Amino acid sequence: MMEIKPLTKEEIQVIRAETAGTAGRIHLNNAGASLPPDVVVRTMVDFLREEALLGGYEIEAKYRAQLDHTHELIAQLIHANRDEIALVENASAAWDLAFNGLSFQTGDEVIVSEMEYVSNVLGLLNAQKLYGIVIKVIPNDAAGVFPVHELEAAISDKTRLIAITHIPSTAGNVLPAAVIGEIARKHNILYLLDACQSVGHVPVDVQAIGCDLMAVTGRKYLRGPRGSGFLYVRKQIQDKLKLLFFDGRTVTNVTQRDFVVRTDARRFEWYEKNPAVVLGLQKAVEYLLNIGIERVWQRIQHLADLFRQRLQEIDGIVVHDQGDVLCGIVTFSVQGIAATAIRSKLAAKNINVHIGLANSTLFYMNRKGLNGIVRASVHYYNTEEEIEVVCRELRTLLL
Numbered sequence: 415m416m417e418i419k420p421l422t423k424e425e426i427q428v429i430r431a432e433t434a435g436t437a438g439r440i441h442l443n444n445a446g447a448s449l450p451p452d453v454v455v456r457t458m459v460d461f462l463r464e465e466a467l468l469g470g471y472e473i474e475a476k477y478r479a480q481l482d483h484t485h486e487l488i489a490q491l492i493h494a495n496r497d498e499i500a501l502v503e504n505a506s507a508a509w510d511l512a513f514n515g516l517s518f519q520t521g522d523e524v525i526v527s528e529m530e531y532v533s534n535v536l537g538l539l540n541a542q543k544l545y546g547i548v549i550k551v552i553p554n555d556a557a558g559v560f561p562v563h564e565l566e567a568a569i570s571d572k573t574r575l576i577a578i579t580h581i582p583s584t585a586g587n588v589l590p591a592a593v594i595g596e597i598a599r600k601h602n603i604l605y606l607l608d609a610c611q612s613v614g615h616v617p618v619d620v621q622a623i624g625c626d627l628m629a630v631t632g633r634k635y636l637r638g639p640r641g642s643g644f645l646y647v648r649k650q651i652q653d654k655l656k657l658l659f660f661d662g663r664t665v666t667n668v669t670q671r672d673f674v675v676r677t678d679a680r681r682f683e684w685y686e687k688n689p690a691v692v693l694g695l696q697k698a699v700e701y702l703l704n705i706g707i708e709r710v711w712q713r714i715q716h717l718a719d720l721f722r723q724r725l726q727e728i729d730g731i732v733v734h735d736q737g738d739v740l741c742g743i744v745t746f747s748v749q750g751i752a753a754t755a756i757r758s759k760l761a762a763k764n765i766n767v768h769i770g771l772a773n774s775t776l777f778y779m780n781r782k783g784l785n786g787i788v789r790a791s792v793h794y795y796n797t798e799e800e801i802e803v804v805c806r807e808l809r810t811l812l813l
């Protein structure tokens with residue numbers, strides 16, 4: 415096993431000094447949108463200024479090589495090839511491109527976890543209405559662990575797709591993406607991974623996981639700008655995925671009678687996008703690569719463990735996270751105080767947390783009877799002191 419060098423106090427101080435937002439608030443809404451490093455913001459602002467002064471197309475041409483480097487860096491982060499990455503606006507767009515690019519017939523089965531995000535659930539229900547697909551939901555077991563054997567038992571000759579959320583929106587567990595990948599490969603079934611919450615949070619290696627398609631957003635644990643994201647499409651299945659829209663860059667050639675589609679995943683992206691956002695995302699990925707995802711993951715686990723431990727010491731707080739591997743998303747309820755009230759009372763103390771509503775992770779929340787829980791998600795730039803402050807505030811609210 416490779417030894418991971420923990421992030422030191424000094425490194426955390428530098429990282430915080432390079433993140434303007436950490437100065438005035440305790441930001442525990444990283445699963446919503448994390449605070450970007452200053453370099454991400456600076457890069458975008460500088461680019462927008464140049465664009466305004468010199469012209470959008472002219473500046474795009476000047477930065478062409480640098481803009482194109484974004485695919486390369488993302489590929490490096492997730493162990494893919496640059497021609498397997500399409501830049502899109504968010505994870506829902508990426509998931510939709512992947513899912514709706516598949517052809518379904520009546521009776522085709524899609525196996526999902528109970529942790530699917532609402533956008534994915536809507537996509538599934540829509541396909542159920544349109545094509546008559548069958549959705550098979552595999553709930554976690556009593557200990558909050560994804561039962562891999564039940565997934566395997568649910569596979570039939572009608573199973574067309576396994577679609578799994580790696581880290582849920584409103585629960586603290588990590589699903590065993592690579593073990594699921596082994597099963598998908600063994601049975602030769604397509605595998606779509608929603609890694610919206612996991613890239614930038616836990617190590618994500620598409621080779622080790624064995625997914626065919628993966629949807630990611632930029633603004634969450636990656637610390638990129640809002641309105642950024644990407645879709646990973648394994649080379650071998652690119653030609654099998656339907657194109658849902660076209661523009662001039664989807665093709666390498668077009669005549670009055672026919673066209674030739676480009677041979678990389680960029681066929682799935684729109685040409686027109688915000689280049690400032692692309693560069694911002696690139697800087698965020700570069701920033702992460704410089705720190706190292708293993709170190710990030712180690713620090714997040716340390717902070718989240720500490721946070722859960724402290725919360726459990728408070729009478730009147732129930733922590734909901736369960737599972738064999740827990741991540742930076744910490745969910746809990748406070749006896750007698752609605753989650754919305756907790757959010758606003760903490761906000762008044764410059765502490766950002768978020769609310770998990772029943773529909774955001776529909777199957778899981780309904781099964782557990784949860785609605786309106788507090789979601790406080792830590793990132794590596796948070797500190798032990800911040801956690802102590804938040805727990806102190808929560809204790810005061812319960813007095």
Ligand SMILES: Cc1ncc(COP(=O)(O)O)c(C=O)c1O
Pocket residue numbers: 445503504505506507531533579581582583584608610611630631632643
């Ligand atoms: C697990 C998960 N998947 C997908 C999404 C959708 O991401 P986006 O808002 O970037 O489309 C979210 C957003 O919170 C999420 O938590």
